[in-house]
Amino acid sequence: MRKPIVLPAPPIPRRTATTMLAGTMLAGTLLTAAAPAASAASSVSAGNNQAAPGSALGSAQPQAKRTKHLLIRYAAKKTCKLYPNHKMKGSPWKIPAGKQLVWRYNIDRTWAIVSDYSRSKRKQYPWWGVTQRNCIGKSVKQTGYPAGKPIPGRILQARSAVTKSGWRTVIWKVPASKITRRNVAVRHNATLRDPANLVLGNVPAGSKVHRTSATRSKGYWVKVYVPNLHRYGFIEANKLR
The missing domain is CATH 2.30.30 (SH3 type barrels.)
Known part of the structure; x- marks a missing residue:
C-alpha cells in the first residue's frame, strides 16, 4: 500500500500574519486597560464621586482639598x-x-x-x-x-x-480624668485646649487648677480641671512650673 502524500500548508502572507498579531496585541491592550476602569467605575459611590481606595479612578483623582489657611x-x-x-x-x-x-x-x-x-x-x-x-x-x-x-x-x-x-x-466638653493634685497654681498665662489643641478659653497666671493623671505628647500637655470655669481641658505642663 502506498503511503498518503501530505502536502505542506500554504504559507500565510507576511502582511496577514502581522495584521493578526497586531490585532491580538491591540485587543489584549484594550482589555487590560479597560478592566481597571470598569472596576473603578463600579466602586464609585452614587452621588459623591468618590472612588474606592486603590482603584484606577481613586489614584487618578486628587484627594479632598485640605484647608491650608486655618486662621x-x-x-x-x-x-x-x-x-x-x-x-x-x-x-x-x-x-x-x-x-x-x-x-x-x-x-x-x-x-x-x-x-x-x-x-x-x-x-x-x-x-x-x-x-x-x-x-x-x-x-x-x-x-x-x-x-x-x-x-x-x-x-x-x-x-x-x-x-x-x-x-x-471641637471637643467642647472634654471628658473628666482622675484628679491627682488639687489647687495647683498656674504660674504663667495659659490657654485651655481640647485634645486636638483647639482653643477653649484662657487660664491666666494666678489661677488654681486641679491636675489630673492624663497627659499628651509625652507629658507636654496635661489635662486639668479649672474650678472657676467648671470644665476640663489641656494646658502646657510648663505653665505650672
Whole structure:
C-alpha cells in the first residue's frame, strides 16, 4: 500500500500574519486597560464621586482639598466685645469696627471663638476670646483666601489641615480624668485646649487648677480641671512650673 502524500500548508502572507498579531496585541491592550476602569467605575459611590481606595479612578483623582489657611481674618462690622472665656467670664476688651480679628469656630448660634489680630501680633495676653457672631463682618484681603466672605455657619467645627474634609469637630466638653493634685497654681498665662489643641478659653497666671493623671505628647500637655470655669481641658505642663 502506498503511503498518503501530505502536502505542506500554504504559507500565510507576511502582511496577514502581522495584521493578526497586531490585532491580538491591540485587543489584549484594550482589555487590560479597560478592566481597571470598569472596576473603578463600579466602586464609585452614587452621588459623591468618590472612588474606592486603590482603584484606577481613586489614584487618578486628587484627594479632598485640605484647608491650608486655618486662621482667616475678618473685619469687625461693629464694635466686638471679647471675653477671655465663655459665658462672659473675665474682663472684656473691645475691637473697634473695621479692625481685624481671626475666626476660629462657632460655639453656638450666638458666640464664636476668635483671636484679636492686633493683640496676637504683640503677644498681648489674652488674644483669644469669645465674642458675639453678629459683630463679625466679612473676610479681608489676604493671601490664600478671598475677601468678602462671611464666617462659616458651622457649629463646633474648626478649620483643619490634617482631615480630608478640612474641618475638625471641637471637643467642647472634654471628658473628666482622675484628679491627682488639687489647687495647683498656674504660674504663667495659659490657654485651655481640647485634645486636638483647639482653643477653649484662657487660664491666666494666678489661677488654681486641679491636675489630673492624663497627659499628651509625652507629658507636654496635661489635662486639668479649672474650678472657676467648671470644665476640663489641656494646658502646657510648663505653665505650672
